[in-house]
Amino acid sequence: MKRLFIRILRFKIGLLAKLTIWRFKPFIIAITGSAGKTSAKEAIFAVLKNYKRVRRSWGNFNSDLGVPLTILGDFNEKDLNLFSRNMPAGANKFKKLTFLLKVILSAFIRVIGLRSPSQIFQRKTWEGKSAYRYPEILVLEYGADKPGDIQELIKIAKPDIGIITAIGQIPVHVEFYPSVEAVVREKANLISDLFTSDLVVINGDDPWLENLEKRTRARVKTFGTSSDCDIKISHFGHLTESGKIKGITFKLEKEGKSVPVDIADVFSISHAYASACAAVVAEHFDINLVSVADDISKYYRPVSGRSVILDGKKNIQIIDESYNSSPLALKTALETLKMVSGRRKVAVLGDMTELGQFTQKAHEMIGEIISECVGPVRNREGSQRASVSNGVDVLITVGEKAKIISDRAVRSGFSKSNTFFFDSITDSSGINIDTIEKIKEILQEGDLILVKGSHSVGLEKVVEKIKKL
Numbered sequence: 198m199k200r201l202f203i204r205i206l207r208f209k210i211g212l213l214a215k216l217t218i219w220r221f222k223p224f225i226i227a228i229t230g231s232a233g234k235t236s237a238k239e240a241i242f243a244v245l246k247n248y249k250r251v252r253r254s255w256g257n258f259n260s261d262l263g264v265p266l267t268i269l270g271d272f273n274e275k276d277l278n279l280f281s282r283n284m285p286a287g288a289n290k291f292k293k294l295t296f297l298l299k300v301i302l303s304a305f306i307r308v309i310g311l312r313s314p315s316q317i318f319q320r321k322t323w324e325g326k327s328a329y330r331y332p333e334i335l336v337l338e339y340g341a342d343k344p345g346d347i348q349e350l351i352k353i354a355k356p357d358i359g360i361i362t363a364i365g366q367i368p369v370h371v372e373f374y375p376s377v378e379a380v381v382r383e384k385a386n387l388i389s390d391l392f393t394s395d396l397v398v399i400n401g402d403d404p405w406l407e408n409l410e411k412r413t414r415a416r417v418k419t420f421g422t423s424s425d426c427d428i429k430i431s432h433f434g435h436l437t438e439s440g441k442i443k444g445i446t447f448k449l450e451k452e453g454k455s456v457p458v459d460i461a462d463v464f465s466i467s468h469a470y471a472s473a474c475a476a477v478v479a480e481h482f483d484i485n486l487v488s489v490a491d492d493i494s495k496y497y498r499p500v501s502g503r504s505v506i507l508d509g510k511k512n513i514q515i516i517d518e519s520y521n522s523s524p525l526a527l528k529t530a531l532e533t534l535k536m537v538s539g540r541r542k543v544a545v546l547g548d549m550t551e552l553g554q555f556t557q558k559a560h561e562m563i564g565e566i567i568s569e570c571v572g573p574v575r576n577r578e579g580s581q582r583a584s585v586s587n588g589v590d591v592l593i594t595v596g597e598k599a600k601i602i603s604d605r606a607v608r609s610g611f612s613k614s615n616t617f618f619f620d621s622i623t624d625s626s627g628i629n630i631d632t633i634e635k636i637k638e639i640l641q642e643g644d645l646i647l648v649k650g651s652h653s654v655g656l657e658k659v660v661e662k663i664k665k666l
Contacts, residue, residue, distance in 0.1 A: 206297050207262055213304040214265035214353050220308055221331040225354050226478060229339040229347060229387050230362030230400075231369050231380070232526040234259065235500050236471035237362050241336050243496035244475045244489050248482060252332040256281060256500070259340035264350050267337060269304045272296075339387060343373040347386040358478060359388040359415070360398040362470070364405035365525025367562075372553030381405050391415035398477045400470065401426035418480075420473035427451065428476045430469045435537065436461070441514060442506055442537065442645070445469060449476050449486055456490040460497055464516045465504035465533045467526070472497070502657060504530065509664045511642040518649035519656040522549045524559045527649055531566055535588040540645045544589045545636065545659055547650020548596035560598055564605025567592060589647075593617045593636060596654055623655050633662045640666065 218225070226241060228234045235257055242253040254267045255277050262280065266272065279293050339350045361384050368380045388397045393414045399406045401419030410417040418427040429450040436444040436459060444461040447469045460468055476489045499505050502520025509515055518530055527549065534542055544567065552559050567589050592611060594603040595618075603616045617639060619632045636659060640646065646663060650656040 203294075206294075206301065209301050210265045210269065210297065210304075211261060211353055213301060213308060214268040216308045217268050217304060217331075218354050220310075223332055224334045224358075225356045226334065226336045226358045226360065227339050227350075227354070227356035227387060228337065228360040228362060229341060229384050230360075231364050231384075232523050232529075233362035233400075233467055233470055233474075234338045234340075236468055236503060237360060237474045238336050238338055239500060240468075240471040240475035240493060240497055241478050243498070244479045244484065244492045245334060245336075245482065246496065247492065248484060249333045250330060251334045251336060253336035254338045257338060257340070259338035260342075261346070261349055261353075264337055264339065264353060266300065268335060268354060269300055272300075341380070341383045342370050344379065344383055347383055351387065351390070356387065356391070356395070358396045358398060358481065359391055359413075360474060360478070361385075361387065361400065361406055361409065362474065363400045363403050363525055365403070365523065365528075367524040367552060367555045367559045369521075369523035369549075370551050371555055372551045377405070377555075385409055385412045388413040388415060396478075396481055398474060400474075418477045420470065420477050426473075428473045428480075430466070430473050431455065432457075433466050433469055435464070440539070441508070441512070444506070447472075449473055449490060451476075451486055454486065456486050458490045459494050460499075462506050463499045463504055464506050465518070465530055467504055467529055468497075468499065502660075507660065507664060510666050513640065513642070513644050513646065513663065513666060515660055515663055516645070516647045516649075517657075517660050518647065519660050520652060522547065522649050522651045524549060524552075524562060527563055528566060530647060530649055531563070531588060534645075534647055537645060540643060541590045541641060542588065543591040543593065543640065543644050543646045545593045545595065545646060545648045545650075545656065546599050546602055547594070547654030547656050548598035550598070550651040550653055556598060557601060560601035561605040564602040564611075565609050567602065567606040568609030568611045591615045591617075591639060593619070593639065595619050595622055595632075595650060595656065595659075599650065599654075621654075622659055628655075628658045628662075633659065637662065637666060 228237050238253050242251055245251045252271055258267055276296050279289055339347055341347050364381055371380055374380050389412050391413050395415040397413050397415045397417045399409055399419055400421055401423050402421035420426055420428040422430045431448045431450055433447040435442050436446050445463055446459045448455045448457050458472055472493045479489045502517055505517045507515040507517050549559055592603055594600055600618050603618055607613045607616055622629050622632050648656050648660050
């Protein structure tokens with residue numbers, strides 16, 4: 198009975214979201230993909246927010262509940278945290294129910310126009326005047342955990358701009374699809390019904406997205422590092438100070454012209470891709486490339502756990518990618534790590550989940566990539582000396598699936614003495630202190646540490662402990 202009641206509430210919230218779209222007619226930018234959705238959303242928001250009234254999805258609210266909640270209101274973080282991935286499914290049931298009922302009531306009143314949105318939400322400026330007006334633009338993430346998810350979200354809010362960030366060789370959530378091709382078809386549902394006046398934005402470096410223009414009537418524009426992309430990323434590197442990484446630097450190019458972009462406190466080229474995606478969207482609103490570069494540098498704020506640089510004690514730096522992991526995202530992180538020299542580099546990698554029949558292949562592929570980072574170097578006399586790394590010096594894996602990575606890396610030539618495996622970093626009491634202590638013993642002063650794994654592994658706990666070394 199309780200489950201039926203919750204389903205009814207969710208249905209009503211979805212219906213009210215549709216009615217809200219119908220009444221206020223916001224311009225809708227929808228983003229899907231197997232990696233990079235949240236970063237692209239944040240970059241687009243950073244560029245557009247000074248020109249229009251813009252609201253974007255909170256966190257990764259990209260489901261049939263998260264998208265309607267974004268449409269219905271700019272709620273406070275405390276309420277939205279009730280539905281976050283960190284909240285156990287059965288926790289705070291009464292608070293969740295109370296919040297959803299409040300959402301339904303306020304949305305209903307707003308849609309039928311009995312009172313203004315400002316009266317409902319009671320938003321006040323410091324002068325005491327209402328500051329609430331419905332957004333002109335919504336920037337929404339559309340998740341696709343299973344077949345049909347994209348179509349259901351389109352029924353709620355059909356986009357004016359459809360963005361597909363990336364698919365990758367083995368996409369996340371492929372466990373719930375018969376094939377990678379089926380994942381591509383699901384993502385392509387976002388753009389298949391767009392009008393000729395609409396815009397499709399895709400990653401021009403992803404082979405799976407090469408022929409998507411055949412699936413839409415809308416204009417198609419691309420971003421990436423390829424020379425034929427409409428917005429091209431070039432000259433990617435890292436900002437450094439006293440030997441520490443402080444952010445990334447790159448150029449955005451369009452029709453032979455380029456602008457430099459610097460982003461503080463991030464590590465991976467994935468943030469450059471997000472910026473290039475935002476530049477394509479900005480062009481639709483007649484915002485020039487110089488303004489895009491300036492706005493990204495000033496206002497782009499990375500989301501916690503998504504390739505953020507954190508400083509620890511003893512000159513240790515952490516590349517925090519603990520929020521989630523997929524073969525494409527991890528491959529990108531490792532390739533970016535190769536660019537850093539002069540420091541010992543440690544990779545703490547957890548399971549990549551929801552890969553189904555591709556689980557073994559995906560983890561072995563990562564193991565091979567890591568082994569390719571290390572090779573024997575010969576001196577001028579031709580004799581072999583110690584191996585050096587241009588990628589990973591020490592490999593720590595957490596979880597049974599991640600063990601496939603370390604096993605494959607060792608079989609392919611990675612140093613066994615520099616490889617460590619742990620079953621889990623959690624136990625019945627919460628965090629496994631013994632495991633954390635053993636990981637801390639492996640680390641040295643000045644290490645650069647990449648931490649990445651699927652959310653269920655809980656590697657964010659490792660990040661917090663390493664920061665306090």
